[in-house]
Amino acid sequence: MNLDKLFKRAKEKGIQDLEIFSSARSSLSIEIFDGEVDKYEIADTNALTIKGIYNNKMGHFRTEVLDDEVIDVILDTIIASAKEIDSLDDAIIYEGDEHYELLTDIYNEELYNLDVQKKINHLLALDKYLHEYDKRVSVVETMYSENNNAVVLKNSKGINLSNKANSAYIGGNVIVKDETDQRVGFDVVISNDFNDFDIEKVGKEIIDDALASLGAKPVPSDNYEIVFSNGAIATLLSAFQGVFSADAVQKGLSLLKGKIGEKIGSELVTIVDDPFMKKSASSRSFDDEGVATSYKELVSKGQLKTFLHNLVTAKKDGVKSTGNGFGGNVGAVNLKMEAGEHSLDEIIKSCTKAIYITNVQGAHAGVNAVSGDFSLQSSGYYIENGVIVKPVALITVAGNFLEMLKDICMVGSDIKMSYYGVTSPSIKVKSMTVSGS
Amino acid sequence: MLLEQKLIEDILDAALETGADFSEVYIEDHQASFLQSVSGRLEKSNNTKSFGVGIRVAKKFQSVYGYTNSKNPEDLIKLAKDLSKSFHDDQLTKRTPLMELEVGKRHLAKIKPSEVALSDKVKLQKTAYKHASEYDPVIKQVICSLVDDEKEVLIANSEGRFVTETRVKVRLMISAVAADKGMMQTGSDGDGSGKGYEFLFEEMDIPAAAKSASRIAKTMLYADDCPSGVMPVVIHNAFGGVIFHEACGHSLEATSVAKNASVFCNKLGTKVASDIVTALDDGTIENAWGSANYDDEGYPQQRRVLIEKGILKSYMIDKINARRMKMEPTGSSRRQNYKFSPTSRMSNTFIDNGTSTVEEIIANTKFGLFAKKLGGGSVNPGNGDFNFSVMEGYMIRDGKIAEPVKGAALVGNGAEILHKIDMIANNLTCQRGMCGSASGSIPADVGQPTIRVQEITVGGRKKGA
Numbered sequence: 037m038n039l040d041k042l043f044k045r046a047k048e049k050g051i052q053d054l055e056i057f058s059s060a061r062s063s064l065s066i067e068i069f070d071g072e073v074d075k076y077e078i079a080d081t082n083a084l085t086i087k088g089i090y091n092n093k094m095g096h097f098r099t100e101v102l103d104d105e106v107i108d109v110i111l112d113t114i115i116a117s118a119k120e121i122d123s124l125d126d127a128i129i130y131e132g133d134e135h136y137e138l139l140t141d142i143y144n145e146e147l148y149n150l151d152v153q154k155k156i157n158h159l160l161a162l163d164k165y166l167h168e169y170d171k172r173v174s175v176v177e178t179m180y181s182e183n184n185n186a187v188v189l190k191n192s193k194g195i196n197l198s199n200k201a202n203s204a205y206i207g208g209n210v211i212v213k214d215e216t217d218q219r220v221g222f223d224v225v226i227s228n229d230f231n232d233f234d235i236e237k238v239g240k241e242i243i244d245d246a247l248a249s250l251g252a253k254p255v256p257s258d259n260y261e262i263v264f265s266n267g268a269i270a271t272l273l274s275a276f277q278g279v280f281s282a283d284a285v286q287k288g289l290s291l292l293k294g295k296i297g298e299k300i301g302s303e304l305v306t307i308v309d310d311p312f313m314k315k316s317a318s319s320r321s322f323d324d325e326g327v328a329t330s331y332k333e334l335v336s337k338g339q340l341k342t343f344l345h346n347l348v349t350a351k352k353d354g355v356k357s358t359g360n361g362f363g364g365n366v367g368a369v370n371l372k373m374e375a376g377e378h379s380l381d382e383i384i385k386s387c388t389k390a391i392y393i394t395n396v397q398g399a400h401a402g403v404n405a406v407s408g409d410f411s412l413q414s415s416g417y418y419i420e421n422g423v424i425v426k427p428v429a430l431i432t433v434a435g436n437f438l439e440m441l442k443d444i445c446m447v448g449s450d451i452k453m454s455y456y457g458v459t460s461p462s463i464k465v466k467s468m469t470v471s472g473s
Numbered sequence: 474m475l476l477e478q479k480l481i482e483d484i485l486d487a488a489l490e491t492g493a494d495f496s497e498v499y500i501e502d503h504q505a506s507f508l509q510s511v512s513g514r515l516e517k518s519n520n521t522k523s524f525g526v527g528i529r530v531a532k533k534f535q536s537v538y539g540y541t542n543s544k545n546p547e548d549l550i551k552l553a554k555d556l557s558k559s560f561h562d563d564q565l566t567k568r569t570p571l572m573e574l575e576v577g578k579r580h581l582a583k584i585k586p587s588e589v590a591l592s593d594k595v596k597l598q599k600t601a602y603k604h605a606s607e608y609d610p611v612i613k614q615v616i617c618s619l620v621d622d623e624k625e626v627l628i629a630n631s632e633g634r635f636v637t638e639t640r641v642k643v644r645l646m647i648s649a650v651a652a653d654k655g656m657m658q659t660g661s662d663g664d665g666s667g668k669g670y671e672f673l674f675e676e677m678d679i680p681a682a683a684k685s686a687s688r689i690a691k692t693m694l695y696a697d698d699c700p701s702g703v704m705p706v707v708i709h710n711a712f713g714g715v716i717f718h719e720a721c722g723h724s725l726e727a728t729s730v731a732k733n734a735s736v737f738c739n740k741l742g743t744k745v746a747s748d749i750v751t752a753l754d755d756g757t758i759e760n761a762w763g764s765a766n767y768d769d770e771g772y773p774q775q776r777r778v779l780i781e782k783g784i785l786k787s788y789m790i791d792k793i794n795a796r797r798m799k800m801e802p803t804g805s806s807r808r809q810n811y812k813f814s815p816t817s818r819m820s821n822t823f824i825d826n827g828t829s830t831v832e833e834i835i836a837n838t839k840f841g842l843f844a845k846k847l848g849g850g851s852v853n854p855g856n857g858d859f860n861f862s863v864m865e866g867y868m869i870r871d872g873k874i875a876e877p878v879k880g881a882a883l884v885g886n887g888a889e890i891l892h893k894i895d896m897i898a899n900n901l902t903c904q905r906g907m908c909g910s911a912s913g914s915i916p917a918d919v920g921q922p923t924i925r926v927q928e929i930t931v932g933g934r935k936k937g938a
Contacts, residue, residue, distance in 0.1 A: 069732060072535060073537075076556075077537065082542060098522070101522050120591050364519065406657045432932020
């Protein structure tokens with residue numbers, strides 16, 4: 037699409053300001069099933085998201101059709117939308133910041149250029165490793181996925197920014213079986229550096245938990261000390277990350293409303309948004325509205341410091357946008373709970389009667405981001421007097437997000453980025469309600 | 474025509490040059506709009522237009538997929554050739570000439586989204602807002618979302634299959650937040666259809682849905698925490714059917730069955746549920762949310778009896794997994810859009826009517842949980858373990874519905890729970906859902922009459938039942 041023509045037509049039609057966010061994405065994904073390439077997928081897509089202010093209201097259009105013929109349709113729809121919008125929110129197109137961080141480790145040309153056959157061979161090696169790991173392995177599926185994403189932001193106020201990032205993950209699903217039980221294992225390693233994809237390391241992460249959980253059964257319903265593995269707590273944090281959005285707060289949809297400056301968690305809890313995180317494909321120097329991103333503590337030693345803002349929510353609160361306007365909403369770039377000083381082993385040894393939870397399911401449905409209540413299907417291990425005694429499955433762990441943050445009594449040093457893009461260490465919570473047998 | 478037939482044929486041919494035995498082109502022209510109002514004021518009017526082509530090439534069990542939103546013939550032929558590089562033989566298969574099947578004539582929309590003025594769409598939201606917000610002073614916030622979706626698809630393959638159809642979906646959802654004394658709870662309700670705007674203008678009872686969202690939010694606001702433990706659970710009709718969808722439906726999809734990753738592998742013809750259970754997946758119901766004329770491989774959608782009187786009768790099978798399973802495809806292949814390779818998925822899935830009444834079921838339950846409205850859930854098809862959340866729940870005491878309880882989750886195992894269904898009512902109703910799985914997020918109806926499960930683990934925040 038001829039963007040100059042788009043800007044010119046917009047002006048002719050009376051659109052006050054116009055902004056274009058262009059994204060070009062290419063991806064590769066490969067799956068191996070029982071030693072053979074089962075899925076091989078390549079893709080290339082381009083899309084434009086166009087925002088325009090008309091009568092001081094904002095209209096939106098996203099298009100994958102990039103011919104000049106759609107220019108009028110886009111602009112007319114933007115105008116029609118703006119005419120109907122009666123929200124009291126300001127419509128803002130940003131003039132830009134003085135300084136944008138220079139990010140260097142988020143695009144790795146080598147990863148992109150690495151021969152596809154090498155990627156397939158690596159995956160085949162992981163497949164073989166998993167198959168040969170143990171006799172009880174019955175089904176193995178391994179996957180590699182790679183994304184390259186280039187974005188450009190341009191507007192009528194003079195912003196012209198671009199960002200290029202790539203990332204990949206390697207991982208697998210296994211099913212293990214013995215005479216009486218069947219369990220599954222899943223894990224991935226995320227990076228844009230192929231050297232991080234150590235087969236033995238990811239292989240063990242995928243399979244050890246599955247094997248150890250064979251024969252898992254519910255424990256009696258009761259209150260237990262709870263240890264969440266880094267992956268399990270990341271899933272929960274991911275489900276609750278919306279509570280930090282100023283948009284949710286302003287709409288009365290966040291349990292953190294009115295709590296800035298208050299202690300919402302134990303001293304051990306520090307949660308940050310780090311948009312400059314290395315090797316993360318989400319890392320960005322500017323958000324979708326052109327505001328410079330910044331490193332910030334949301335929760336510092338238990339105290340709530342700030343919400344995440346885009347231009348509109350910031351104006352409402354009389355503050356500066358935190359550079360968290362993404363996809364028309366407000367969100368963290370790379371949410372991270374800071375590591376503590378204990379090894380996972382030390383945490384486990386400190387427990388008297390606990391459940392070590394390695395997996396939570398159904399976080400999209402089992403949490404209430406407004407009340408903070410959650411009740412999640414979980415599996416893991418029963419710990420007695422510092423020793424893992426037996427695997428546990430089909431239990432639910434119920435609690436409240438804020439109560440849980442307050443009850444965190446140990447934080448691990450084993451920090452890891454999960455499949456959901458949230459980075460976290462393992463943690464221990466004093467007590468939670470478990471339903472089982 | 475979304476692309477010239479000659480170009481489609483060239484793509485199909487190019488893909489077969491290196492020994493593949495199947496090639497397929499999926500073309501999609503799609504427009505959608507999403508309107509969101511907060512406190513009765515329209516805040517978002519997001520419009521989307523997309524076009525894309527997905528090319529699939531297969532040899533035996535191995536399939537490769539690529540997609541692009543380029544219309545450029547050279548780009549498309551190049552994509553087909555790039556995909557064909559995964560195979561290393563001489564050409565083995567000759568393409569069958571395209572034979573166009575009848576254009577999809579069922580499930581048509583009378584009023585297409587593109588024919589409706591934005592101001593008329595906004596009015597629907599204002600009506601919903603009014604009824605939800607006026608329900609009770611504790612209702613502090615109402616969010617209405619209106620989604621419409623219009624899609625033209627073309628599917629052609631090297632076996633001569635060639636179909637086109639237009640698919641329309643509309644949906645209005647209302648979410649209410651009740652707050653009092655520092656506590657907050659949400660409730661939501663709404664409806665959608667495979668019809669056009671005639672559904673929202675004429676058929677849907679918008680005030681009732683709006684009030685229901687507010688009623689749930691208020692009821693749950695003052696509800697006590699649900700007790701935890703193992704107990705009988707009566708699951709109400711309509712969205713209660715998500716239990717079958719999650720607990721059993723996913724494990725009957727060829728995606729897991731073909732890879733020997735389902736608890737229902739090799740169980741056809743055997744008893745997998747109690748005698749009173751009959752369950753179907755029917756993609757042919759007129760204008761239903763999960764219906765279509767053709768599946769996303771161009772096969773006619775079908776009515777599939779999955780379980781009949783407790784006996785497993787059928788899986789849901791797509792083309793490639795059919796080869797693995799040495800069975801016929803069942804018209805079950807679906808995908809979110811051209812960015813996904815299609816695979817076996819559910820359409821409109823439900824447990825069929827039984828002979829009891831709701832009143833009998835409640836009266837026959839001394840103590841348990843009445844899950845009136847369920848939220849979402851998920852399942853691990855590998856072992857059938859599932860979970861789902863209860864949006865609106867009540868305790869049953871001495872055969873009567875008693876106090877409301879909040880925060881309940883139901884966990885169990887799909888294969889086990891089917892045997893534990895001991896009463897089924899006669900009030901089958903389906904409801905709209907979005908199902909996320911391997912080939913993306915797709916509209917799928919769930920449904921059931923009110924059922925009783927002898928025992929399920931109920932997870933709640935209060936200790937002990």
